[in-house]
Every structure is written in structure tokens, then in C-alpha cells.
Amino acid sequence: MEKHLFLAGHTACYGCGEALGARLVVDAAGPDIITTDATGCLEVFTTRWPQSAWGVPFIHSLFENSAAIASGVEAALKALGRQAEAKVIAQGGDGGTADIGLQALSGMFERGHDILYVCYDNEAYMNTGVQRSGLTPYDSDTRTSPAGKVSWGNRFLKKDMPAIAAAHGVPYIATATVAYPKDLEAKVKKALKITGPKYVQVHVPCPLGWKSDPALTVKVAKLAADTGLYPIFEMENGVITKVRKISKPQKPVAEYLKIQGRFAHLFKKTGGEEEIKKIQEIADANIKRYGLA
Amino acid sequence: MPKTFMEGSGAVAEAVRACRPNVIAAYPITPQTHITEELSRMVANGLIKAEYVTVESEHSAASVVLGASATGARTYTASSSQGIIYMAEVLFCISGMRLPVVLTCANRALSAPINIWNDQQDSISVRDAGWVQLYAEDVQEACDMHLQAYRIAEHPEVMLPVMVCMDGFVLTHAYEPVDLIEQAEADAFLPPYQPQYYLTPKNPLTFGAMLGPESYMEVRYQLDKALRDSAKIIEEVALEFQKKFGRFQGTLIDTYQVEGAEIVLVAMGSVVSTIKEAIDTLRKEGEKVGVLKVRSFRPFPKEEICEVLGGAKEVLVLDRAFSPGSGGVLTNEVRAAFCGRKPTPQIRGHIIGLGGREINVETIIGIIKNRAEVGREDKFVDLKEALIGG
Numbered sequence: 001m002e003k004h005l006f007l008a009g010h011t012a013c014y015g016c017g018e019a020l021g022a023r024l025v026v027d028a029a030g031p032d033i034i035t036t037d038a039t040g041c042l043e044v045f046t047t048r049w050p051q052s053a054w055g056v057p058f059i060h061s062l063f064e065n066s067a068a069i070a071s072g073v074e075a076a077l078k079a080l081g082r083q084a085e086a087k088v089i090a091q092g093g094d095g096g097t098a099d100i101g102l103q104a105l106s107g108m109f110e111r112g113h114d115i116l117y118v119c120y121d122n123e124a125y126m127n128t129g130v131q132r133s134g135l136t137p138y139d140s141d142t143r144t145s146p147a148g149k150v151s152w153g154n155r156f157l158k159k160d161m162p163a164i165a166a167a168h169g170v171p172y173i174a175t176a177t178v179a180y181p182k183d184l185e186a187k188v189k190k191a192l193k194i195t196g197p198k199y200v201q202v203h204v205p206c207p208l209g210w211k212s213d214p215a216l217t218v219k220v221a222k223l224a225a226d227t228g229l230y231p232i233f234e235m236e237n238g239v240i241t242k243v244r245k246i247s248k249p250q251k252p253v254a255e256y257l258k259i260q261g262r263f264a265h266l267f268k269k270t271g272g273e274e275e276i277k278k279i280q281e282i283a284d285a286n287i288k289r290y291g292l293a
Numbered sequence: 294m295p296k297t298f299m300e301g302s303g304a305v306a307e308a309v310r311a312c313r314p315n316v317i318a319a320y321p322i323t324p325q326t327h328i329t330e331e332l333s334r335m336v337a338n339g340l341i342k343a344e345y346v347t348v349e350s351e352h353s354a355a356s357v358v359l360g361a362s363a364t365g366a367r368t369y370t371a372s373s374s375q376g377i378i379y380m381a382e383v384l385f386c387i388s389g390m391r392l393p394v395v396l397t398c399a400n401r402a403l404s405a406p407i408n409i410w411n412d413q414q415d416s417i418s419v420r421d422a423g424w425v426q427l428y429a430e431d432v433q434e435a436c437d438m439h440l441q442a443y444r445i446a447e448h449p450e451v452m453l454p455v456m457v458c459m460d461g462f463v464l465t466h467a468y469e470p471v472d473l474i475e476q477a478e479a480d481a482f483l484p485p486y487q488p489q490y491y492l493t494p495k496n497p498l499t500f501g502a503m504l505g506p507e508s509y510m511e512v513r514y515q516l517d518k519a520l521r522d523s524a525k526i527i528e529e530v531a532l533e534f535q536k537k538f539g540r541f542q543g544t545l546i547d548t549y550q551v552e553g554a555e556i557v558l559v560a561m562g563s564v565v566s567t568i569k570e571a572i573d574t575l576r577k578e579g580e581k582v583g584v585l586k587v588r589s590f591r592p593f594p595k596e597e598i599c600e601v602l603g604g605a606k607e608v609l610v611l612d613r614a615f616s617p618g619s620g621g622v623l624t625n626e627v628r629a630a631f632c633g634r635k636p637t638p639q640i641r642g643h644i645i646g647l648g649g650r651e652i653n654v655e656t657i658i659g660i661i662k663n664r665a666e667v668g669r670e671d672k673f674v675d676l677k678e679a680l681i682g683g
Contacts, residue, residue, distance in 0.1 A: 071348075
């Protein structure tokens with residue numbers, strides 16, 4: 001059996017994209033790291049005492065302070081002359097990163113700490129039972145943005161976290177997906193070679209929250225990237241340096257939406273076609289903005 | 294070395310410097326600022342070799358020292374008022390993770406109404422956070438307490454954070470003659486921090502795991518036990534400090550004129566000095582009055598307090614913080630300590646000096662003279678009836 005630093009035996013759901021993402025990140029980074037994590041699924045399914053899935057040093061304390069804890073870890077390594085000992089990786093889910101943890105993350109970026117921040121984006125508060133977050137996509141049906149007689153689900157667009165990171169002058173920013181593990185691993189390795197703050201946002205499907213087949217996690221993730229709804233790119237010193245092109249011929253977003261229960265209302269209710277058209281416009285805008293075609 | 298006449302905040306910063314913290318993180322809030330500004334200046338001038346992290350909030354200040362402490366660093370932070378309340382969530386984590394962080398609380402009132410002046414509602418409101426809480430009477434004690442705080446916090450049998458509480462403005466901004474601690478003396482008293490467990494790839498441990506109903510309670514029990522047991526270490530460290538530095542400000546408590554006293558006042562912080570002056574005046578008039586200073590509010594020294602107060606006829610507790618709908622916090626705790634004991638003195642509670650309301654010698658003498666007016670309910674001293682309305 002292949003030896004992982006993120007160990008099997010944790011309690012994540014079948015087909016959990018976040019567990020896959022964390023394993024890829026930690027394995028790519030190697031043993032000489034110290035990791036922090038925000039409260040959320042990842043912390044809950046990996047650290048139920050007396051077991052731990054972490055083969056690397058790991059610390060969790062609260063929901064909103066993963067970036068601040070990591071700042072403290074990094075400052076301590078510096079102060080104690082132990083910088084060569086470990087790289088610091090801060091982790092959080094989309095809520096812990098883009099909502100409640102945004103202030104601490106902004107501080108970490110602005111102060112220029114030598115930390116790789118990884119956001120596992122499963123597009124809602126999954127640990128608490130699927131409530132919308134700032135990274136929940138448009139029209140997604142969640143427990144706090146339910147589709148109903150007069151609602152199409154979540155009314156807001158995903159918060160543009162890479163742009164927020166870029167506005168802080170973060171030298172390396174990337175999006176990735178568990179659909180393309182080699183790409184994700186390469187980005188983690190590259191990021192860790194750069195001194196200063198780094199931001200990598202990984203798209204991690206959640207079969208429970210997305211109401212998708214746990215066997216299709218990778219397929220769902222692939223379609224998100226291939227339709228242009230989840231643009232995969234690298235940004236270095238404020239400039240897009242690399243993108244993953246979408247498949248040709250271009251796949252309509254409906255292919256991605258229809259295999260997920262969180263978008264089922266779009267295919268059932270009158271007027272759903274109009275909504276799907278709006279989502280296609282979001283994908284088309286991404287394709288244009290990042291040059292994905 | 295001659296005494297140095299300086300501001301309380303500067304003197305505390307000197308004491309913190311002598312403790313050689315590796316990582317300092319703080320967010321500005323009045324009246325804490327002079328301490329952290331002074332430490333920044335020391336870092337900027339190479340007088341202290343520390344990473345100073347200028348965080349974006351108190352929540353992150355506490356989080357940074359949590360992360361740094363877990364990595365094996367000696368850490369320091371300071372705050373006041375809303376800052377303490379804002380970092381409260383993290384304070385519980387720091388103690389729960391058994392990290393020996395030292396924090397100065399420059400005591401200040403809480404909003405609303407917003408008020409930047411001194412009382413002790415901030416630190417008292419986080420009394421259940423699982424920290425050792427020490428209250429300083431004057432600037433010298435505040436300085437000395439920091440050196441003692443690290444010794445207590447990092448003691449292998451304690452491993453708990455310590456909050457050094459000093460009254461905002463009254464101590465932080467007051468100029469007093471102080472004996473500064475020389476570096477060599479500090480080093481001899483406080484050796485470098487040697488953590489048993491810390492974040493390192495050499496031994497990849499998981500910190501901050503999730504515990505269920507089968508084990509959570511035991512960990513909370515251990516926290517309580519460690520905090521209670523720290524009483525012995527607080528005492529030992531104060532006595533060792535006295536031996537090395539020749540200064541003594543009390544162990545868990547301190548007393549003044551309590552021998553044969555019929556009336557004993559109980560208080561924490563700078564008001565104790567004012568009470569001592571009032572006692573000197575009243576003793577000349579033949580009043581048998583003394584004061585018990587609670588130096589350690591957590592752990593709460595029930596036995597020591599009851600032993601001193603047990604001989605008095607009347608006890609007057611002065612609170613700089615209260616629990617709305619219940620009463621003075623210190624008063625309640627002193628009353629609870631006596632519950633079921635005989636003899637129990639008559640205990641009266643007084644809520645004083647909220648939001649910086651002046652407390653002078655006359656205030657204290659008034660409290661003593663008018664004590665018979667106070668019944669079972671605590672009295673808000675010097676209330677302005679005209680402002681309360683009908």
C-alpha cells in the first residue's frame with residue numbers, strides 16, 4: 001500500500017472531495033510541514049480523539065483563526081531559528097476562509113507571512129448540515145438558501161477569493177480541483193518554493209451537500225472545470241500565467257448541473273431554463289475573463 | 294540600582310522585555326497601548342529579540358500567541374476591555390490546550406455605554422476562561438508579577454496561561470518609582486521555556502483534537518485540577534521571588550492590619566492602596582479595620598480567605614465588576630466560600646468605581662462608616678440619584 005501522510009481510517013463520507021483534496025495537498029507537501037486547520041468537516045473527520053489522520057504536525061483551535069494560528073506558528077519558527085524545519089500550511093473550508101476567517105486571512109496576506117493557505121471549497125457549510133456560504137454558487141439549493149415557490153436558491157455569486165488575495169499582493173495564487181490531482185500537487189509544490197503568502201483554492205465536491213453520487217465525485221469536479229464554472233488557473237505576481245483550457249466542443253453547464261440534486265429545481269420548475277441560461281452566462285464570462293477556450 | 298521614576302506601562306514593558314518573549318502579538322486598545330508601543334520600540338531598536346506581529350484584531354492577537362506557543366515559543370500579548378471580550382473565544386482555547394501564554398489586561402470598563410476608563414468588568418467577565426488571574430496593586434507589583442507569571446505558566450505541573458490584571462490608567466498611566474528588573478537577575482529567576490510537546494515534524498502530533506462525550510469531561514476536570522493546584526506554585530514562586538529580589542506583595546492573598554481587626558475589607562487591584570491609606574486614618578481613630586487583598590482571583594483561594602476573615606465580625610467586599618441580575622462577583626465568591634462555615638462574619642457587598650468613577654480615601658471611609666446601610670443586596674456606592682431618575 002502506498003504510504004500517505006494523510007492517513008486512511010478517518011470518518012469522512014463516501015466520495016468526500018475534501019478528504020481527497022487534503023490527502024493530495026499533504027502528500028505533495030511532504031513530511032516537513034506544520035499544518036493548521038479551521039473548524040469544519042476536515043477537522044471533525046480527521047481528529048476524533050484518540051485517533052488522528054494527520055501524519056504531519058497539525059493544530060486546530062477555532063473556526064475563523066486558521067490563518068492567524070499559522071501566522072503564530074510561522075513567527076515562532078522564525079523567532080526560534082527553526083525556519084528550515086518546516087513549511088507552514090494553513091487550511092480551511094470555504095466558510096472558514098471566505099466568510100468568518102476572511103479578516104484573519106487578510107492579516108496573514110498583508111503581513112506577508114511565509115504560509116501556504118489552502119481553501120477546500122465545497123461551496124457551503126457542510127459540517128453544520130449544508131448552509132450557504134460566501135462561496136456557494138448561484139441558484140444552489142442549500143438549507144439556508146432553499147429553492148422554493150418564489151426562490152431559485154442562493155441569490156449571490158461566489159465571492160472572488162483569488163481576486164481578494166491578488167488585491168493583497170499575494171505573489172502566488174492558484175485554483176485547483178481534485179479532478180486533476182497532478183495539477184493540484186504541482187501547484188502545492190510550486191507554492192511551497194515561493195517565500196511569502198500563497199493562496200490555493202481547491203474545488204472539492206461534497207456528495208452530501210451537492211446531492212451527487214459519491215461514486216461520481218471526480219466526474220462532477222471535472223465538469224465544473226470543463227464547463228468553465230470553476231476556472232482553474234495560476235496567478236503569479238498579479239498576472240494569470242497558466243490556465244486549464246475547457247474541453248472542446250464546449251460542454252453546456254446543464255451537464256454539470258443535472259447530476260447534482262442542489263440544482264434539481266432548475267430542471268423541474270417552470271422558468272428553470274432561464275436560470276440555467278444565467279449560469280451559462282457565468283461560465284461564459286469565466287471563459288472570457290481567464291481565456292479558458 | 295536606584296529606583297526609576299516611570300510610567301506603569303513602560304515599567305511593565307521593561308519587565309516583559311526581561312522575560313525574553315519570542316513572539317509578541319497585540320492589537321491597540323486604550324489603555325493597553327503604551328505597553329505594546331513600548332515593546333514595539335524595543336523590538337525596533339534591537340533591545341529585544343522577538344517577532345512582533347501587528348495583528349488586525351484581538352482575536353488574531355490571541356490566535357497568533359496560541360499558534361506560537363504551541364510551536365514552542367514564549368509568547369506575550371496585552372489587551373483591555375472590548376479586546377479581552379473579543380479574544381474571549383481564543384482565551385478558552387489557550388487554556389484548554391494548556392499553553393503558557395502571558396497576557397496583561399489593562400483593566401477597563403465594557404460597552405455599552407462606551408467608556409475607556411477603569412474598572413475590572415473585562416477580566417472578571419472571562420473568569421471562567423480557565424486562566425490564572427492575578428491582580429496587581431501597584432506598578433511595582435505589576436512588573437514583578439510578569440516575571441512570576443511566566444514561571445507559574447510554564448511550570449510543568451501548571452501549563453496554563455496567566456492573565457496579569459492591572460488597573461487601566463490608575464496603574465498603566467501613573468508614574469511611580471520602581472525597581473526595574475535587571476536582565477541577569479531575570480534570567481536567573483526565569484530560565485528559557487522548555488516545552489514538553491510542541492509542533493514539529495520531528496514528532497508530528499495533533500493539537501486541538503475533537504473529544505466526544507466519552508472523554509471531554511475528563512479533560513475539563515484536568516483543567517480545573519491544574520488551575521486549583523497552581524495555587525501551590527503561585528505561592529512558591531512569590532516566596533522565591535521574595536528571596537531573590539527582596540520584594541513581596543503577597544502570595545494568593547495579602548493582608549494589611551488584619552490582626553485583631555473587627556472589620557476587614559476585601560478588594561483586588563489598585564484600590565487596595567487607597568484602602569490602606571483609609572485604614573491608617575481610621576486606626577488612628579481607634580477603628581479596628583484591616584484589608585485582605587485578593588491577589589489570585591483564579592485559582593480562588595477560599596481557604597486562605599476564610600482563615601483571615603473568619604476572625605472578623607464584619608467583612609466589606611468592594612467589587613469593580615458585577616454580574617447584572619446577581620451582584621458583585623467577588624462578593625458572591627467570598628460569600629460562597631463561607632457557605633456552611635462557622636463562624637461566618639457579616640458580609641456586605643459594595644459595587645464601586647465603575648467606568649472610572651473616582652474612588653478616594655473618603656470613598657473608602659464612607660463605605661466603612663455607612664456599612665450598616667447595606668443589607669443582603671450589594672450597594673452601588675456613590676450613585677447619583679439625579680441621573681437615575683424616577
